Amino acid sequence: MIGRDAQRNNILAARMVADTVKTTLGPRGMDKMLVDSMGNITITNDGVTILEEMEIEHPAAKMLVEVAKTQEDAVGDGTTTAVVLAGKLLENAEKLLDQKIHSTVIAKGYNMAAEKSLAILQRISTKIGKDQQKLKSIAMTAMTGKSAETAKEKFADIIAKAVSQVMEQDERGVSIDLDNIKIEKRKGDGIEDTELIEGIVLDKEKVHSDMPSNVKNARIALLDIALEIKGPETDTKISISTPEQFQAFLDKEENMIKNMVEKVKKSGANVLFCQKGIDDIAQYYLTKAGIYSVRRIAKSDLEKLSRATGAKIISNLNELTANDLGKSAIVEEVKKGSEGMTYVRGCLNPKALTILIRGGTEHVIDEIERAIKDGLGDVAATLQDGKIVAGGGAIEIELARQLRKETNVKGREQLAIEQFADAIEAIPKILAENAGMDPIDVITELKLRHERNEVHAGLNLFENKIENTMAKGIIEPLKIKTQAIKSASEVAIMLLRIDDVIASGKPAPSRMPMGDEY
Ligand code: ADP
Ligand code: MG
DSSP: OOOHHHHHHHHHHHHHHHHHHHTSSSOOOOOOEEEEEOOOOOEOHHHHHHHHOOOOHHHHHHHHHHHHHHHHHHHHOHHHHHHHHHHHHHHHHHHHHTTOOHHHHHHHHHHHHHHHHHHHHEEOOOETTTTTHHHHHHHHHHHSSSSGGGGGHHHHHHHHHHHHHHHHETTTTEEEOGGEEEEEEEESSSSOOOOOEEEESSSSOOTTTTTTTTTEEEEEEESSSSSSSSSSSSSOOOOOOHHHHHHHHHHHHHHHHHHHHHHHTTOOEEEESSSSSHHHHHHHHHTTTTTTEEEEOOHHHHHHHHHHHOOOOOOGGGGGGGGEEEEEEEEEEEETTEEEEEEEEESSSTTTEEEEEEEEHHHHHOOOOOOOHHHHHHHHOOOHHOOOEEEHHHHHHHHHHHHHHOOOOTTHHHHHHHHHHHHHHHHHHHHHHHHOOOHHHHHHHHHHHHHHHHHEEEEEEETTTTEEETTTTOOHHHHHHHHHHHHHHHHHHHHOOOOOOOOOOOOOTTSSSSSOOO
């Protein structure tokens, strides 16, 4: 397949990906039910989740999935927008190809349009600083229409508080590490019982009921090794022929474990978090020593605990000293229902936070987690540059309008710039379509209002009407839009430049434009 065929085939594949997620865009968008080969079900509205779970083989289609991932990594929201935009840019490029306009000309026009768009967006965005109310509005816009909708006021409050708390500011500006915010999920109760906790919450109870239920002035040891002799992974072969030998073996084993616990105790630790197992004998000695112990903690949680309490993660017990221990005001087991959770509060690092998500079923909790993460990403993006734009398609209409007005390139590139502007308008069009409104009427009306200088006129899909969305608090971070334009235009241009798909023989490294199927 060479030349036009290869190009058309790539465009078609990429467009199909965009078409799949299109119906999920916006507050009236639908959800997708994803079923994997094991029969596991995910119900979601989240662009990147849908695309990651889909089995996509075509190399060009895979590149569109990369657009969603880039968007997710850079902002944490706006994945559907970015993918839809990329699909639309390619669809419109095809119209130009039909008119015998060469793909390099289209690529050049798109490139100019993208650069211009970024400049226009900077200019027409609004500075808000750290206004908590606005931050809440941004979080709410992110969650509108998702499962989180019913409790979005409360979630928005949690999100705005959490992000503001982990924010750091110095001469170089604002930096936010969302890894400081741990998300823990627990089935049971309603989603409105979701809470923000200062400290780290683990969905684990202490290993033995006779251990203390709370430890004040906790001195915390973190281990990434097991407190047992033979893990299930290792298959130790021992030859025992007499009962005495067997007893000797057991004694030796017990002694080794006793020694291990002794080392923990000697360090001065009164709390132990272990990434691997803690066997019965170890539990016995730890209980005797009054050490609150939890086993099988995820590595990522161990790292969060390390950051929160200042503890060093230890792999060799001989190296454990008092200096390696972390600190917190209290470690306690909190019973919610029949199972307990471990709360580590008053940590050395006050930036350690946990959002504990509650909900009736796993599917609900997972989708709420995705919605909350969108909100966290959006609020963080806003605090980083302090700039927002009007949602509900307002910014897209204004951007397209200014782009058409400002660029007047002689030659055929101008046609590509106009198609670029049309592609941007696809966002409000799809928002309207998904809400059951007439897209043509809506776009016509929006354009008219913007011509009359109503720069924030957009779709308010709470009431299905056109109005000033900025004033209505339907607002989004500028970064969602700049990032979407960047990654969507990049991938469209890249695909337009390809005129041949060749089997390269050697497996390509991942994240390369050409997949390894060919
Ligand atoms: P994405 O994956 O791109 O974030 P979403 O499904 O979250 O996709 O939809 C985002 C779009 O929905 C944005 O264009 C945003 O402005 C719009 N939107 C959010 N809330 C509203 C609302 N209440 N009325 C109109 N549009 C809204
Ligand atoms: Mg979103």
